[in-house]
Amino acid sequence: MGLILKNVSKSFGNKKVVDNISFTLDKPGVFGLLGTNGAGKTTTIRMLLGIITMDSGEITWNKEKVDRKRVNFGYLPEERGVYPKVKIYDQLMYFAQLKGMDKEKASKAIDNWAKKLKVSEYLQMTAEKLSKGNQQKIQFMTAIIHDPELVVLDEPFSGLDPVNTEIVKNIIIDLVKRGKYVIMSAHQMATIEEFCSDILILNKGKTVLQGNLKDIKNTYSDNRVIIDVDKEIDDLIDEEGLVIEHVNDNQYTVKINSSEQAHKLLANIIKKKIKVNKFEIMKPTLNDIFIEKVGE
Amino acid sequence: MHDIFTVMSFTMKDMLKRKSFIISTIIILVLIVVGFNVPNIISSFEGDGISEKILIVDQNDIFEGNLELLKNSDLGYDFIIENDNYEQIKEKIENNDIDSAIIIAKENNDIKMTYVVETVDITTIIPEDIMTSLNSLYTNIQINKLGLTLEQIEAITPNFLTELEQVSDEEAQGDVFVIMLISIVLFYAIYFCAYQVSSSITTEKTSKIIETLVTSTSPRNIVIGKTLGIGLVGLVQLILIVLTAYISAKTFIDPELLNQVLDMSNLTIYLGIITIIYFILGYGTYAFLYALTGSTVSKPEDIQQANAPVAILSMVGFYLSYFTMMNPTSNLNVFASLFPLSSPFCMPFRVMMGLSSPATVLLSIVILIITILVIAKVTIKIYSSAILNYGTKMSFKDILAIYKDKRK
Numbered sequence: 001m002g003l004i005l006k007n008v009s010k011s012f013g014n015k016k017v018v019d020n021i022s023f024t025l026d027k028p029g030v031f032g033l034l035g036t037n038g039a040g041k042t043t044t045i046r047m048l049l050g051i052i053t054m055d056s057g058e059i060t061w062n063k064e065k066v067d068r069k070r071v072n073f074g075y076l077p078e079e080r081g082v083y084p085k086v087k088i089y090d091q092l093m094y095f096a097q098l099k100g101m102d103k104e105k106a107s108k109a110i111d112n113w114a115k116k117l118k119v120s121e122y123l124q125m126t127a128e129k130l131s132k133g134n135q136q137k138i139q140f141m142t143a144i145i146h147d148p149e150l151v152v153l154d155e156p157f158s159g160l161d162p163v164n165t166e167i168v169k170n171i172i173i174d175l176v177k178r179g180k181y182v183i184m185s186a187h188q189m190a191t192i193e194e195f196c197s198d199i200l201i202l203n204k205g206k207t208v209l210q211g212n213l214k215d216i217k218n219t220y221s222d223n224r225v226i227i228d229v230d231k232e233i234d235d236l237i238d239e240e241g242l243v244i245e246h247v248n249d250n251q252y253t254v255k256i257n258s259s260e261q262a263h264k265l266l267a268n269i270i271k272k273k274i275k276v277n278k279f280e281i282m283k284p285t286l287n288d289i290f291i292e293k294v295g296e
Numbered sequence: 297m298h299d300i301f302t303v304m305s306f307t308m309k310d311m312l313k314r315k316s317f318i319i320s321t322i323i324i325l326v327l328i329v330v331g332f333n334v335p336n337i338i339s340s341f342e343g344d345g346i347s348e349k350i351l352i353v354d355q356n357d358i359f360e361g362n363l364e365l366l367k368n369s370d371l372g373y374d375f376i377i378e379n380d381n382y383e384q385i386k387e388k389i390e391n392n393d394i395d396s397a398i399i400i401a402k403e404n405n406d407i408k409m410t411y412v413v414e415t416v417d418i419t420t421i422i423p424e425d426i427m428t429s430l431n432s433l434y435t436n437i438q439i440n441k442l443g444l445t446l447e448q449i450e451a452i453t454p455n456f457l458t459e460l461e462q463v464s465d466e467e468a469q470g471d472v473f474v475i476m477l478i479s480i481v482l483f484y485a486i487y488f489c490a491y492q493v494s495s496s497i498t499t500e501k502t503s504k505i506i507e508t509l510v511t512s513t514s515p516r517n518i519v520i521g522k523t524l525g526i527g528l529v530g531l532v533q534l535i536l537i538v539l540t541a542y543i544s545a546k547t548f549i550d551p552e553l554l555n556q557v558l559d560m561s562n563l564t565i566y567l568g569i570i571t572i573i574y575f576i577l578g579y580g581t582y583a584f585l586y587a588l589t590g591s592t593v594s595k596p597e598d599i600q601q602a603n604a605p606v607a608i609l610s611m612v613g614f615y616l617s618y619f620t621m622m623n624p625t626s627n628l629n630v631f632a633s634l635f636p637l638s639s640p641f642c643m644p645f646r647v648m649m650g651l652s653s654p655a656t657v658l659l660s661i662v663i664l665i666i667t668i669l670v671i672a673k674v675t676i677k678i679y680s681s682a683i684l685n686y687g688t689k690m691s692f693k694d695i696l697a698i699y700k701d702k703r704k
Contacts (some may be wrong), residue, residue, distance in 0.1 A: 094302065
């Protein structure tokens with residue numbers, strides 16, 4: 001059960017854009033596909049959905065070849081698009097019917113999702129009159145309106161304000177709760193950390209890191225400590241030979257090589273009778289790992 | 297099939313709701329109605345039954361008082377015969393008592409005719425029919441003076457009979473004007489409808505909706521559905537135009553005059569069916585070619601450049617058909633009626649002229665269908681790859697590379 005990509009490769013001319021990548025989604029959840037611009041994410045997604053053919057390898061969904069006839073999938077492409085002169089309701093109905101829904105079911109689904117995404121008032125308007133964020137929510141609706149098993153979201157939050165980001169996040173969480181398989185590509189690492197149990201990082205078409213996000217982070221030692229105090233401690237940090245990464249209103253983020261360094265700094269702060277509001281030793285963020293793996 | 301129908305009906309609704317389509321259709325229909333009313337409009341400006349008043353002054357009595365005979369002619373002018381001088385004529389024209397005047401006077405051994413009008417433009421000459429009548433009147437006066445017998449007059453008056461014969465068995469019939477009109481209407485209808493396919497595909501590319509679309513249904517369904525949708529709307533538009541023209545002609549044009557200009561007797565149901573079949577097949581050929589070029593561009597400003605090769609092909613097809621119509625029994629015209637790029641414009645003409653047997657028509661249709669299938673196959677293959685190219689316009693080399701890649 002699930003999605004399997006095995007040794008998939010693709011070249012355009014002499015350039016290999018996806019080089020022998022493999023991954024598996026064997027249970028419902030969100031899988032993070034990461035990489036810099038031009039790393040091969042969109043090509044991987046396009047091969048996965050059968051939009052372009054792969055040169056070699058195998059892609060299966062429940063042991064069957066993935067194509068639009070066999071797999072009920074939904075796709076939010078990176079290249080956003082709507083019919084500018086067509087009413088929102090008409091274009092949603094068009095795509096719902098192409099995905100095999102009858103008019104009655106499609107109409108109910110449009111009303112239902114429009115309420116959830118707070119776009120009901122725009123259904124009778126042409127797309128060109130909508131803001132970019134609202135157009136994106138309409139595209140998101142197009143991807144999920146037919147209740148797909150596999151949902152592929154390429155940069156689902158780009159261009160959304162915090163309120164709309166929260167609305168879309170809640171819907172993705174709800175999709176996972178309902179047993180859907182979601183593949184998500186995003187540049188916001190904090191979002192990926194929030195959602196994804198498994199990730200794959202691509203660099204120039206090659207896999208540079210993949211696996212369970214928690215397991216990956218556990219392989220890294222603690223690398224920073226956050227200390228919130230009520231007076232300046234720059235000199236104490238300096239005495240320990242540590243480097244301040246960021247400071248704001250006496251909340252320090254300090255780079256460390258081990259947790260012992262953080263504990264020693266804490267002991268010195270207490271000895272000076274400085275009040276400590278927050279002390280948190282942290283592992284590297286996904287952003288740190290990403291930059292380490294793909295940063296030139 | 298369900299998806300083809302869905303794409304087709306969406307495309308049709310989209311086209312029919314477009315303001316540009318509605319406005320252009322209304323303008324065409326209004327122009328047709330106005331066009332057929334031009335004779336009525338002109339006559340209403342000229343005034344009902346009011347003829348042009350022409351004063352004729354015979355200063356030296358050259359016509360010996362016989363000019364009054366002109367008043368009995370059915371030339372449609374109101375002739376006034378008087379002996380006014382130039383100043384009086386000028387005054388009459390300025391007061392709109394007369395429209396123009398012809399002054400006839402002797403000049404040495406010649407007869408000089410001066411045409412006096414209010415303002416001269418480049419088309420101002422003495423009306424030809426008046427000149428002919430004056431000529432004839434003068435000749436008769438002079439012949440009468442010679443005292444010739446009736447036989448002698450008959451002997452010097454030629455009565456040529458003309459007849460046209462050809463040595464081959466093929467006989468062209470029908471009104472060439474009607475046939476050329478049909479051919480031109482067919483060309484423009486096919487050309488503009490097929491062009492819409494290209495424009496529609498480029499719009500989907502530029503609005504970036506295409507990627508969602510190709511994951512919702514196959515490129516084959518998109519191309520076929522879109523082509524059918526635009527074609528049906530075009531066919532309805534064409535029928536509307538032809539019906540409006542037909543009704544306008546019957547309503548506003550004098551039946552006798554209409555029969556003189558357009559011989560409708562050749563417009564049979566068979567020809568109507570043939571014309572519709574060739575519209576559909578011709579449209580299919582060019583629509584798939586335009587779908588191919590439309591899928592290779594991603595910016596609206598590139599579309600004309602990309603479509604140029606197809607536009608040239610259609611021009612070649614049309615002119616091959618149009619110029620060979622002048623000699624419909626030539627081998628080149630037979631070739632044009634079978635060659636798939638020109639046959640949609642040529643074969644209805646040959647059918648109307650009674651030059652093509654049903655077998656030849658069938659052969660031409662089969663060639664067209666095979667051509668459409670081949671072009672559609674190539675187009676769908678290239679479309680499915682080219683539509684995801686958002687970069688610069690693709691070159692012929694790129695298109696060929698995609699086709700070879702897809703054939704693997």
